[in-house]
Amino acid sequence: MENSYALITGASSGIGEEVAKNLANKGYNLILTARRKELLDDIAQEITKKHNIHVSVIAKDLSKYQTPREILNFCEENNYRVDLLVNNAGYGIKTSFHETSLEDEEDFIRVLGTSVIMLTKLFLPKMISNGGGKIMIVSSVASFAAPSVIQPLYGPIKTFMNRFSDSININYKSKGVTSTAVCPGFTVTGFHTASGVQEQMDRVPKFLVFSAERIADEAIKATLAGKRLCVPTKTYKFLVFMLRNLPQSILTLLGKILAPGRYD
């Protein structure tokens, strides 16, 4: 359909950028959002050179209360019908929890949590009245892991997002709208540098690190199939099975071995 679009947050790099390229390959028109407009414009240009689709860019900061509504207004003004919503934007706070400001933590909760809920809430009614839609919420394996000594709020927010995605899925699948929580493990993106944990990332064994392209591909297949949960790669499926079934003391020990610097 001509005015059918996929809206992707955090599309300026990493998993979001690869989701955009993968969906472009499948013929989706795209709305790309993040703060860095130049990067979004470059990605839009690269995509439209290769594919006969429409790509629209809106540079916005999701830590601002009004942003989700502004994105909805932008879509409505341009008559973009969002049939696929990809809530992907995210980062980790560099500073220790006791040293951050309340504003830092509020921004963090807004980008990884509140904005996801608001965007979902704002786009859901139209999806229902259109007869269906797909939502992807990019969470993390951290949502199942033992508490980490770095970024203490990151895992809990991702757990919250898994539960939120599940609730949306249960409530609206009878109306044609499914929500998929995607839980990647360590992925090569701008995340670790942006979050000040590149050093810890460099110590993770290579067999636990995957490309953003691979994660995006599995995430999109699961979302389009309406799965409630997607843990990309067999390696992480196995790890998440263990994380859900082993006692916390063993999980913390495993965490120390497999992801040094996070569970000490």
Ligand SMILES: NC(=O)c1ccc[n+]([C@@H]2O[C@H](COP(=O)([O-])OP(=O)(O)OC[C@H]3O[C@@H](n4cnc5c(N)ncnc54)[C@H](OP(=O)(O)O)[C@@H]3O)[C@@H](O)[C@H]2O)c1
């Ligand atoms: N990389 C991993 O190992 C890993 C593992 C599990 C889960 N994840 C999750 O995957 C998602 C994508 O992260 P990534 O790994 O692809 O990292 P990334 O390359 O750093 O991409 C993060 C994206 O989020 C956007 N973003 C950050 N703060 C924003 C804000 N205030 N407003 C709007 N957009 C914002 C960034 O764009 P701008 O800077 O241009 O705004 C960027 O496009 C995140 O939710 C992350 O938690 C990552």
